[in-house]
Amino acid sequence: MTDLIFNVFILLTIIPCFWVALSSNIVHAAFSLLITLFGIAGLYVLLGADFIGVIQVIVYIGGILVLIIFGVMMTQRGKLLPLSIQLPGKLFGAVLTGVILAALLLSATRTLWPVAAVLGEPQLTSAAIGDLLLGKYLIPFEIASVLLLAALIGAVLIARRSVRGE
């Protein structure tokens, strides 16, 4: 049963992913990215990471994807440009990607990972993650919040300057 659900989520993740990479319509690519992100949230939950799964849905789908679709809509006026580069460059990209994919697949399947012999039942993770964030990882957590604040201010500044510059 787990295998069946696992395979459904894998297909849900990988197939739209090809569309993101190959589609000639940027809106189709954006909505395929939506399905991919949902599939990844499902994989997180299947891995026993309930908190990360919820965060994935809230931040990626509710935040980042909406921003990306917003950007697509804001920049679609005017002539339609070709979305991808031409053939020689494309071939180069495909070859480079293929080589790296082969290396990654080889190392993923051939390495003897120190896998646990018996998988424990997945536990609820929210409380433990909260403990870690406010204990062992307190300083990275604070730095991340400062980074988010800086990104917020930076984004507003960059976008405003262009409006005032006109």
Next chain:
Amino acid sequence: MQYSLPSFLIVSSLLFCLGMYTVLTRRNAIGILMGIELVLNGAGLNFVAFSRFLEPSQTTNLLSGQIFTLFIIAVAAAEVAVALAIVLSLYSRMKSIDVEDFKNLRG
């Protein structure tokens, strides 16, 4: 595929490589952003898969992998906000988001 560590690693390698291909071949700046999202998601999936499947030991807390994914998501959010601000600013300046138009540093 079976529910095991290598299957998750294969899925995340595919995500990473498709994202890299997207970054390498897109001309549209927002298309490139989508590729970066795929790459970051592949990395995050790897961290969570390792935190689920590896042998627990005395010195390490396996939940650390999930914490890393949380930080990846936070960094991705910051990156997208700034990148879209830059793209919109370029669009209002050059009326285009084709990265081939942005070859000159002194526009």
